[in-house]
Amino acid sequence: MVKHFGWTWIGTVCSDSDYGNNGMASFLKAAEEEGICVEYSEAYYRTQPRSKLKRVADVIRKSTARVIVAFVAAGDMRFLLEELSQQPPPPMQWLGSEAWVTDPQMLRFSLCIGAVGVAIPRSVIPGFRNFLLDLSSEQAVKFPLLTEFWENSFSCSLKQQTGSSTAMPACNGTEDLRALHNPYTDTSQLRVTNMVYKATYAIAHALQGIVCNEKRDKCDKNIKVEPRQTLWPPMNL
Structure with missing residues (x-):
């Protein structure tokens, strides 16, 4: 998206976790290859001291880049937006990762108006x-x-x-x-949940195919299953 819109001077922020750091590392590598200049790259986690969060917010406020890529978990993003709301920076174009860009809780922050990003498709799990x-x-x-x-x-x-x-x-x-009307009872925004649901069933079907294959008259529940056997196509190791 950064390349598509022709943005060549940006800032980045990520969660200081495996999710954020690995995602941002991949983005920064791609940005360098595309000739996109990154003014700053900050990381933080919601349990870190507030002084760290304030420093990240100050970097954003003082920057000249008006486009910011945020590879951030929803909880971390909420803390950052609350901090930025205390002294709002000039209007910015936010690009969000799937963890926060579709989170309804972000709608209360006017800082996010016009944000674009990527999202896992919404789905309904029957029952x-x-x-x-x-x-x-x-x-x-x-x-x-x-x-x-x-x-x-x-x-x-x-x-x-x-x-x-x-x-x-x-x-x-x-x-x-x-x-009740809360996140627990709201099943209209099942994105990551649906991916977990499908992954669980994929593994279950793979295991059933191993312990109950056509060569056996009945399922052998005592068979030892190697992780690589559940992959498709099978790995020849």
């Missing part, structure tokens, strides 16, 4: 929404993560804390997930 909504309080209480989700969503406690004046009221079993 997935009903599966999520079938979660009950009895199931949620068995898993710490689901317990936290349930209590935060309904402002009630699945496990009452005795002796605490700040304890939330006990959940009474009338909580209804279908009445």
